[in-house]
Amino acid sequence: MLDYTTNEVAERHALCINPAKTCQPVGAMYAALGVHKCLPHSHGSQGCCAFHRMFLTRHFKDPAVATSSSFTEGASVFGGGSNLKTATKNIFDLYKPDIIAVHTTCLSETIGDDLNALITDMEIPEGKYMVHCNTPSYKGSHVTGYSNMISGFINYLAKKTDKKSDKVCVFPGFVNPGDMREYKKLLKAMNISFTMLPDTSGVMDSPMTGKYEMYPAGGTKIEDIIQLGECRKSIALGSFASEPSAEVLKKKCGVNFSSLPLPMGVEATDQFIMTLQELSKEEVPYEVEEERGQLIDIMLDIHPYTFGKKVAIYGDPDTVLGIAAFVLELGMIPKFMLTGTPGAAFEHKANELLNKFAMEDCIAKAEGDLFLLHQWIKNDKVDLLIGTTHGKTIARAEDIPLVRMGFPIIDRYVHSYQPLVGYKGAIRMAEMIAGAVMDYQDSHCDEKDLETVM
Amino acid sequence: MNSVRDQVLDQYNSRVYKNRKEHVLTKVDDKTEEIGANTRTIPGIMSQRGCCYAGCKGVVLGPIKDAVIIVHGPIGCSYYAWGTRRHKAEADERDGEQAKSYLEYCFSTDMQEADIVFGGEKKLRQAITEAMSIFDPTAIFICSTCPVGLIGDDIHAVARWAEEEYKIKCIGFSCEGYKGVSQSAGHHIANNQLIRYIIGTGDKKPKKQFTVNILGEYNIGGDGWEVEKLLKRCGIEVVSVFTGGSSYRDIKNSHFADLNLVQCHRSINYVADMMYDKYGIDWIKVNFIGVESCTTSLRSIGEYFGDEGLKRRIEEVIADEIVSTYDEMQFLKSRLKGKTAALYVGGSRSHHYQALLKDFGISTVLAGYEFAHRDDYEGREVIPTIKTDADSKNIESIQVEKDEKFYKVYLNDQQKEELKEKGVVLNYYEGMAKGMDEGAIICDDLNHFETEEFLRILKPDIFFSGIKDKFVAQKSGILSRQLHSYDYSGPYAGFQGAVIFGKDVLMGLSTPAWALIRAPWKQIPSLSGSLGGEE
Numbered sequence: 001m002l003d004y005t006t007n008e009v010a011e012r013h014a015l016c017i018n019p020a021k022t023c024q025p026v027g028a029m030y031a032a033l034g035v036h037k038c039l040p041h042s043h044g045s046q047g048c049c050a051f052h053r054m055f056l057t058r059h060f061k062d063p064a065v066a067t068s069s070s071f072t073e074g075a076s077v078f079g080g081g082s083n084l085k086t087a088t089k090n091i092f093d094l095y096k097p098d099i100i101a102v103h104t105t106c107l108s109e110t111i112g113d114d115l116n117a118l119i120t121d122m123e124i125p126e127g128k129y130m131v132h133c134n135t136p137s138y139k140g141s142h143v144t145g146y147s148n149m150i151s152g153f154i155n156y157l158a159k160k161t162d163k164k165s166d167k168v169c170v171f172p173g174f175v176n177p178g179d180m181r182e183y184k185k186l187l188k189a190m191n192i193s194f195t196m197l198p199d200t201s202g203v204m205d206s207p208m209t210g211k212y213e214m215y216p217a218g219g220t221k222i223e224d225i226i227q228l229g230e231c232r233k234s235i236a237l238g239s240f241a242s243e244p245s246a247e248v249l250k251k252k253c254g255v256n257f258s259s260l261p262l263p264m265g266v267e268a269t270d271q272f273i274m275t276l277q278e279l280s281k282e283e284v285p286y287e288v289e290e291e292r293g294q295l296i297d298i299m300l301d302i303h304p305y306t307f308g309k310k311v312a313i314y315g316d317p318d319t320v321l322g323i324a325a326f327v328l329e330l331g332m333i334p335k336f337m338l339t340g341t342p343g344a345a346f347e348h349k350a351n352e353l354l355n356k357f358a359m360e361d362c363i364a365k366a367e368g369d370l371f372l373l374h375q376w377i378k379n380d381k382v383d384l385l386i387g388t389t390h391g392k393t394i395a396r397a398e399d400i401p402l403v404r405m406g407f408p409i410i411d412r413y414v415h416s417y418q419p420l421v422g423y424k425g426a427i428r429m430a431e432m433i434a435g436a437v438m439d440y441q442d443s444h445c446d447e448k449d450l451e452t453v454m
Numbered sequence: 455m456n457s458v459r460d461q462v463l464d465q466y467n468s469r470v471y472k473n474r475k476e477h478v479l480t481k482v483d484d485k486t487e488e489i490g491a492n493t494r495t496i497p498g499i500m501s502q503r504g505c506c507y508a509g510c511k512g513v514v515l516g517p518i519k520d521a522v523i524i525v526h527g528p529i530g531c532s533y534y535a536w537g538t539r540r541h542k543a544e545a546d547e548r549d550g551e552q553a554k555s556y557l558e559y560c561f562s563t564d565m566q567e568a569d570i571v572f573g574g575e576k577k578l579r580q581a582i583t584e585a586m587s588i589f590d591p592t593a594i595f596i597c598s599t600c601p602v603g604l605i606g607d608d609i610h611a612v613a614r615w616a617e618e619e620y621k622i623k624c625i626g627f628s629c630e631g632y633k634g635v636s637q638s639a640g641h642h643i644a645n646n647q648l649i650r651y652i653i654g655t656g657d658k659k660p661k662k663q664f665t666v667n668i669l670g671e672y673n674i675g676g677d678g679w680e681v682e683k684l685l686k687r688c689g690i691e692v693v694s695v696f697t698g699g700s701s702y703r704d705i706k707n708s709h710f711a712d713l714n715l716v717q718c719h720r721s722i723n724y725v726a727d728m729m730y731d732k733y734g735i736d737w738i739k740v741n742f743i744g745v746e747s748c749t750t751s752l753r754s755i756g757e758y759f760g761d762e763g764l765k766r767r768i769e770e771v772i773a774d775e776i777v778s779t780y781d782e783m784q785f786l787k788s789r790l791k792g793k794t795a796a797l798y799v800g801g802s803r804s805h806h807y808q809a810l811l812k813d814f815g816i817s818t819v820l821a822g823y824e825f826a827h828r829d830d831y832e833g834r835e836v837i838p839t840i841k842t843d844a845d846s847k848n849i850e851s852i853q854v855e856k857d858e859k860f861y862k863v864y865l866n867d868q869q870k871e872e873l874k875e876k877g878v879v880l881n882y883y884e885g886m887a888k889g890m891d892e893g894a895i896i897c898d899d900l901n902h903f904e905t906e907e908f909l910r911i912l913k914p915d916i917f918f919s920g921i922k923d924k925f926v927a928q929k930s931g932i933l934s935r936q937l938h939s940y941d942y943s944g945p946y947a948g949f950q951g952a953v954i955f956g957k958d959v960l961m962g963l964s965t966p967a968w969a970l971i972r973a974p975w976k977q978i979p980s981l982s983g984s985l986g987g988e989e
Contacts, residue, residue, distance in 0.1 A: 002558055003545070004589050014580035016529065016564035017588075023530025045600060045631040046495055047505020051534035053922045058538075063925045065902065070495040073848050076604065076632040087498025093467050094903050095500070106528050107600035107632060110570060137528035138565050138601065210971045212906065212930035340529075371559075390536070393558050410538075 001397035002374060009375045017371035018390065020314050021340025024135035024145025026052040027174065028103035029066050031149035034180075034198020036219030039097035040066040041087065043080055043113065043132075044105025058410040060177075060204040065214060067091055067100075071107055080113050085122065092125050095214065099222055102132035103149055109136040129222060131156035141341040142407075143240050143316050146174050150197055150245040158228040160253045168279055169231040169255060170196040171245050173238030173262050173318050174407060175421060177205035177218075182419035183237075189285050190276040195224040195231065197245075205417050229253030235275060237421075238262045238318030240343060261349075262318045263421045264429070265326030266295060272422075291423040298427055299330060302434040305454075307331035309437060314338040314373055314387040315406035317346040317366065322420070323386055323405060324350060326429055328357045335382050337364040338373045370394065384436060401436040405429070459895060462907040470496060477898040479887075486887045488836075491898045492827040494635050494845060500902035502798070502922050503824050507531055509640025510629035511597040513721055514648075517541035517672050519555035520701040521623075522591040525562045526578050526609060527599025531631070532562035540939050541672045542679070543699045549658055553701035554591070561585065565601065574607045582616045582624070593623040593702040603630035623702060625651050636825035636899075638720065638801070639849045645724035646852050648696075648705065653729065654860060656706030662691035664759050667711045669726055669737070670718030670802065673698025675944020680951050681717075681742045684775075688752065688768045696722050709733045709857070712864050713758055715740045715751070719883045720801030720823070720830050730881060732854040734861045736870075739883040742947040743803075744810035745776065745783065754878045758865070775949035783813070786956035791815030793915040793963070796908065798900045798923070799937045801826045805886035807918060807937060810946070814956055819912050821886060822897035831896065833885035902926070916959060931971065933962040 025042055029052045032040035042049035049068035056064035069075070069083040084102070091100055102115060115132040124130050133152030135145040150171065170187065172180055180201040187194050202218020228234075234249055234257040236242035246257035263272035269292070277284055310333045313320050317339040324334040337350045343366050350364030363376065374394045385391050385402045389411045395402035409415050419425035438454055456464065459480050463471055476490030495501040504512070507525075512535045515523055525532035537558070545555040563581045565574050582594060594616060596609045609626035616624035625647050629640045666685065671678045678698035685692055693711040694704035709729065714737035716726050726737040738758060740751035749772050756765040793816045797804040804821045811818060823830055829837050865873065870880055887896055895912070897904060905923050909932055917927040918937045927934035935941055935958065946955040 004554065006588060010587065012584050014563055014577045015584040016562045018560050019529050019533050019562060019564065021529060022533040023528050026530065045505045046501060046503055047508050047631040050502065050504040050922065051530065055534060057921050057925065061925065063929065065500065067498045067500050070497045070501070071632045072494055072635065072845055073632055074844065083497040086496065090470060090496060090498035110601040110604045137530050138567050138570050208929060208971055210931040212926050
């Protein structure tokens, strides 16, 4: 397994090996699926759309519907305007969405299709909408694309108004439907009325009923996006995936925002709850406090198996930071933190966390790849890997247990239904982490040392 | 009552109808009608098709284990083709020559905005330098993605430079996603470069008397290994597979084989044709999916070589395989007989698997290809009548010359004629349509809308397709199994593979959850209670 990965880390400037990121459009497609009765549309050659649908379907094990402008060589020379026009007509005729959310690809970006102009000239049926965002694949990552699509919805739909409602706008970060459900549970418990954009729960974790629904019950409602300008505040969860959209909403409609880390682990969730409490001006209900107490109880229970263990964490920047915060709370050492997504803020925030827990000799890197991570691990072995599917080769090669968290997980089931955020999510993380460490001990210790009670 | 076909197509607007009516047929009177295929996808219609890059890198090149394949472009294209198509491979040694396997690795130049603006050739050269210093491969392939073609990076010049600089094999593949109308263009581009630069460049002659290449076998779930095992038992040497589990090391010697076996016609028929023209190697269309078809394919190979000893060994192997799988096959057949299936896969499986389904008594009510040409439906006899259009003209079609050094004639014309009388037709594929049942639907480039509608009307017991439409079928209550990736099972080829396939289908149909879909409270007609005042 990965036999040709060398121990010596040679600097690479051009060759990315085993990436820890993918391109913008897949993130845009995922975000668009979180709007009710929205059909994502990929403006480019059809392979992009096919790849992204394949990938989302493999992660969520649910249909990911999206259409494409199906560029040919001609469209690539003369522009994709007429393809988009044909596509728009066919989509509204056949698939009858309420809204089409277009994202670009490196193809349409490189030839310079002006989507603003194209959409302005488009014949859109009464009561239907069409929005777009630019997602050049050669900039940022899928996280950038996710954020750009959310901003696209706001740019097109949200109205500036003097009217204020008691609603709070929540940007959930690049998370699973299971996380979105957890947010909603907490928001309800805290008595906050809200709009969450996007909301893929009820779409990408839709139930089996025996009847296929192209547009399942979930997703943010278009009217709610239009009214986002009335929100008294917005909360951006995860600075990479959410903050840019909160900025856009502020700029366009004057809605102030708080930028918080993804509420993963104790303190980050505390911060989220405290922010909500400031808004609700009500006491934190017992059920939330109870969950928090359960989490701390569990953390104390499992500490013999977590304390001092070295972990390598990789994946999307907000998620890696969230997991790192929690493993630090567990007394673990986040030896390596790596994301493929570019952005110095990742390293900065990671170092802040490390300083807070007085951790030394840990490395955090943005724009890295899994080849590099593996080389680091070869030189300094860790006890646990936490990240996405593509780390399984490293886990196998180095015989390190792997706990799957983040996007994409294309080799396991059920993960997208369950949260990592909130106290409940941290309880789940605690179970997964302790379970992995203890299973490893059970399968690797001498037979005479196998314990019945642990 | 309208036909099933019309019930679906009549829902289209006139422009879409005009296009799609050419692509959807009902099999009638044992005739094979002309079908629209290999034409542009209608924008917005939610096709399942992929792109040229997917056909070139993903399908044909991806499985070649000892080549470092650098995808020149933004990160996504390489990322999505990383480990997502279960073409298995293992590093190995053959006649003292190693073939490494780089399939666990994903290589990309990860182009950034500056590379798009100022050109990416420099970065590509640097990437090759880095790949050489870390991996020291014998071959590097460069695959272009959409923006590379647009900005005009000359990957072929870079490939020539790398060959000079590092004394390795380095080949450029201009397989930008926008070329052609589907994956098919990419197959062709890959085929062209294989014949131009690799096939015929090796000097390791095979050792056995009977030698073949297996073309269009990608070793999904280990299929190719299963077939190789069978052939080996019969005493046949496989010089090279194209390209499942295979290597640059083996492909370069493939011109020494005496016969080409073509499994997936669509993706590799260009190589088969060109090897015939250049080296005189005949090809036969085989199908190692299904017991009957496996038997026929093995016997055809025996007939081609015409050796009595070989034919006897083949019969022994067939008998042995049938005996060892008989009980399980009979049991599975007893459980699966009478079921119906719809198949929508790439370019050959929709045909191949009908044979296996037939072994179990399962009939096919709908079948279609994602990226086939007319000959894959109607047979190669229609090739001269296929109209070229702007899209197909853009894909280079190369003519090869007879190779004076290696050209050979294994069978003369009279022997070929005798072979034909025994039912073995050389260099020919009959297509999918001829073998299909009366009334079955044949649908090219089946899109999302048609999938939903045909499933609703035809109600097949099983829908065999890919990951994108799998859960659409499953959510509507129909078992769906992926025939691109076998839902992570397999091998399905060969006699043993047939059993695994049958078990997987039976498992899918029998899983208890199907009976639990309706909640018990939904099964009560209405709330029961009493009206006030009646008691």
